[in-house]
Amino acid sequence: MRIGVILRPLLFSLGLICLFQTAFAQVSVGISVSFGPPPIPIYEQPVCPADGYLWVPGYWAYDDEIGYYWVPGTWVEPPEVGFLWTPGYWGWGGSAFIFRQGYWGPHVGFYGGINYGFGYGGVGYNGGRWEGNHFAYNTYVNHVNTTIIHNTYNVHVTNVTETRVSYNGGDGGIQARPTRQEQAYTNERRMGPVAAQTQHVQIARGNPELRAAANRGKPAIAATARPGNFNAGVVAAREAGGEYKSPPPNAAHGPAHGANPPTYTHASQLQPHATKPPNTGDTLDKRYQQQQEKLAAKQNQEHQKLQQQQEKQHQQASQKGYNDAQRQAMEQRHAQQTQQLQQKHATQQQHLEERQGSHPPAPKPEGHSPAEKH
Numbered sequence: 001m002r003i004g005v006i007l008r009p010l011l012f013s014l015g016l017i018c019l020f021q022t023a024f025a026q027v028s029v030g031i032s033v034s035f036g037p038p039p040i041p042i043y044e045q046p047v048c049p050a051d052g053y054l055w056v057p058g059y060w061a062y063d064d065e066i067g068y069y070w071v072p073g074t075w076v077e078p079p080e081v082g083f084l085w086t087p088g089y090w091g092w093g094g095s096a097f098i099f100r101q102g103y104w105g106p107h108v109g110f111y112g113g114i115n116y117g118f119g120y121g122g123v124g125y126n127g128g129r130w131e132g133n134h135f136a137y138n139t140y141v142n143h144v145n146t147t148i149i150h151n152t153y154n155v156h157v158t159n160v161t162e163t164r165v166s167y168n169g170g171d172g173g174i175q176a177r178p179t180r181q182e183q184a185y186t187n188e189r190r191m192g193p194v195a196a197q198t199q200h201v202q203i204a205r206g207n208p209e210l211r212a213a214a215n216r217g218k219p220a221i222a223a224t225a226r227p228g229n230f231n232a233g234v235v236a237a238r239e240a241g242g243e244y245k246s247p248p249p250n251a252a253h254g255p256a257h258g259a260n261p262p263t264y265t266h267a268s269q270l271q272p273h274a275t276k277p278p279n280t281g282d283t284l285d286k287r288y289q290q291q292q293e294k295l296a297a298k299q300n301q302e303h304q305k306l307q308q309q310q311e312k313q314h315q316q317a318s319q320k321g322y323n324d325a326q327r328q329a330m331e332q333r334h335a336q337q338t339q340q341l342q343q344k345h346a347t348q349q350q351h352l353e354e355r356q357g358s359h360p361p362a363p364k365p366e367g368h369s370p371a372e373k374h
Contacts, residue, residue: 033097035248036173037068037090038212039164039241043222045073045118045143046233051151052135054078055127055142056085056197057116058223060166060212062099063205067247068212070219071204072234073118074227079104079191082130086185087111087120092170094332105190110183112168113176118142119157122176126157164241169331177314183268183307200227217244267307267338272300291352299345306341310334 037060045055058073078085088102089112102111108125119127119141128137136151137144146152167173193201204210207230209220217240225233317330 033062033090036092036097036167036170037062038166038217038244040114040116040166041070041218041222041237041241042164042239043073043237044235046075046223046225046235048137048142048144048149049075049225049233051149052077054085054135055118056102056227057087057118057120059088059116060090061201061205066205066211066213069205069207070210070212070215070222071201072210072219072221072230073116073223074200075225076194076197076227079194081133082106083191084108084125084130087114087116089114090167092168092173092328092331094328094335097167097170101192103190103192104194105185105188107185107188109185110176110178113174114166114168115163121157122174123179126155166241170328175327178268186268187272196227200224203228203230212244213246217241266334267303267310267341272296272303288352295348295352299348302341302345306337310337 040058040060043058048055053075054077056074056076059071060068061071062068076085083104084107086103086105086109088100090097090099091112092098100112103109108120111120113122114120115122119125119138126138127141128135130136131151134151136153137149138157139146139152139154141157144152163174165172165174168176204221207221208214215237218237220236221230221234222237223235224230313330313334317327322330
């Protein structure tokens, strides 16, 4: 009986910690690298293997041991009807390039302004749309066998950037910022890559031909018809997206975070704070829930205030025509501001949990549990 009383608040606090960490993990940050990835290669899209599959464009991933390697584009079954894929992208974080993981959600959000092709021209997605429970494919940018898949349409796509640059910000990067609508999409429910995508990346990592150092920006397997299948329905890159530059000597890189939560460079990337109702009816648990809600509301207000401040400064930078050095200095300030706010909120959350742990609920009156009744 005493063990149950002691474990209950501990498990409840651990649950809240997991919830807090999960909210951040939805826009995860991988590793940081001191030099940018190669340009996006030029390749054809494999034919869609079956109705309901959505296109996930290829991208350059990074590993400390092998450097940049190409993850082939592929067709993937979405986790839910109505969900679309927002590609991940590399962005300059003030002192290094940081990868922001892609995700599934109701709308396509900001992906750095990168032209991944096949509907992902830098802003939004023009490759198809959900019509009820069925996905309709735009055959203008997608390779679909219309004799098998009939839910298609053909609409000309315009306003697509021609550059094949594969990163946002920094020297030579895409100078794009998320719109207000794209920022609003960050508040929607989202999901990370499905299991098939994760396996697809692991297989790509293990293929020496996909390493940039070996293919010099022109991978032999640029795309596949299905995730994880690197033998059938494979398409090779027609050409590299631009000049390949070898990594600088002694290039500094390393994990952007280890056991700590991921860090972000702009307030717009921070996830809204959420709380989880307690599973018990204890008065102290209810009081703790109220404290959680009050803290979350305050922290979300601070997120919004900083985000508006940074947006205003970005607008001023565009109006005044900042040069690269001025923009880089501004981005460094924003990264520092965002990380300081993130750390402040993490500390506040930890202190609240510590106070809850030091005041466990009062033990319930002794009596027979259902298992003890005869």
